[in-house]
C-alpha cells in the first residue's frame with residue numbers, strides 16, 4: 592500500500608444555482624481542483640464521481656463519464672459511485688484505494704448534485720430512495736421523519752432538548768457566514784430556530800439541511816510524488832467505511848449510528864490517533880440531531896454528553912474541537928452527491944492554513960464523516976499535513 596495525498600481541491604458555491612446545469616457545476620469544481628493541483632487533464636488516469644439521484648433530479652444518469660467528458664479527460668476509466676448522501680465520501684475512498692494500491696497515480700474524485708430544479712415534494716421522494724422503500728417510505732415516512740424518530744428517542748434517553756439541537760444550527764450558520772461557498776451566509780438565533788415551522792416534530796425547518804445545487808472535486812496522487820503538484824500536500828492517514836441496516840426498525844439502538852462507530856474505530860486504528868487528537872472535523876449534520884449523534888459515535892463525546900457541550904460552545908470555531916467550520920450541511924448546503932467531497936476540501940484548506948476567516952488555529956489533524964441515508968453507510972477519513 593502506498594501513502595496517498597490530496598494535491599488539489601475545488602468547489603462551486605452551494606445553493607440555488609439556477610444559471611448552472613449539472614455539467615457546468617461539474618466543470619466549475621473539477622477545473623478549480625485541477626488548477627489548484629497544477630495538474631493537466633492529460634495526467635489524470637481515473638475518475639470516480641459521486642452522485643446520488645441525478646436521474647430523479649435532472650433526468651441525467653451516466654454522470655461519471657459525463658464528468659470526465661466535461662473535464663477533458665480523454666478516454667480514461669470513469670466510475671459513478673452511488674451511496675446515497677455518502678456518495679461523495681465513498682467516491683473519495685475508492686479514489687484512495689486506486690492510488691494506494693498502485694493501480695493509478697493521478698485520480699480525480701468529484702461529487703455533484705443539482706436538486707433545486709424539482710419541487711420540494713419531488714426532492715423528498717428522490718431523497719427517500721436512501722431508505723427502505725417497502726418498509727419505510729411507502730408507509731409514508733420521509734427523511735426528516737426518520738431523523739425525528741431518532742431525535743425523540745435521544746431526548747427520551749438523554750434529556751436532549753430542542754434548544755440544544757437548535758444550537759447546532761446556530762453554530763453552523765455562524766461558520767457558514769465566513770464561507771464564500773456557503774448557501775446560507777446568515778446568522779441565526781436559538782429563538783429563530785425554535786420559531787421556524789415544524790417539519791417533523793421535534794425537527795423544525797431550521798433544524799434541517801436544505802435542498803442544494805453544487806459540486807466539489809479533489810485530486811489524489813501518491814504521497815511520494817505529491818510535491819510535484821502542490822507545495823502543501825495533505826496526507827490521507829485513514830480511510831474507513833462501514834454499513835448498517837437500511838431500516839431504522841432493525842437497529843439495535845435508535846440513539847447511535849453503529850456504522851459511524853465502526854468506521855471511526857477503524858479509522859483511528861489506521862491513523863494511530865484517538866478522538867482527542869482531532870483538531871477540526873466536518874461531520875454529517877443533515878439534521879441537527881445528526882451532528883449530536885456524530886459527535887458521540889465518533890467518540891469525541893460520551894453518549895448523551897454532546898448536546899450540552901455543543902450548546903456550551905465547545906465545538907465552535909477554535910473551541911475545544913472545531914466542528915463543521917464550512918457551515919456543515921446545515922449552513923453550507925447539502926447537494927447530496929457533492930457533500931462528502933466538499934468535506935474533504937474544507938479539511939484540506941484548514942490543514943493548509945488557507946481557511947481565511949474560519950481558520951482553526953494550529954490545525955494539525957482533521958477528519959471527515961459522511962453518512963448515507965439514516966446511517967446505513969458511514970465513511971470516515973483522517974488527514975494531516977505531509978511534511
Ligand SMILES: CC(C)(COP(=O)(O)OP(=O)(O)OC[C@H]1O[C@@H](n2cnc3c(N)ncnc32)[C@H](O)[C@@H]1OP(=O)(O)O)[C@@H](O)C(=O)NCCC(=O)NCCS
Nearest residue numbers: 676711718734735775790796797799800801802877925964
Ligand atoms: C426543510 C425543507 C423541507 C424545507 O423545504 P420547503 O418547506 O420547501 O422550504 P422552501 O423552499 O419553501 O423555503 C422557505 C424559506 O426557507 C429557506 N429554507 C429552506 N430550507 C431551509 C433550511 N434547511 N435551512 C434554512 N433555510 C431554509 C428558503 O431559502 C426560503 O427562504 P426565503 O423565503 O427567504 O426564500 C427542505 O429543505 C428539506 O427537505 N430539507 C431536508 C433535506 C434532506 O432530507 N436531505 C437529505 C438528508 S439525509
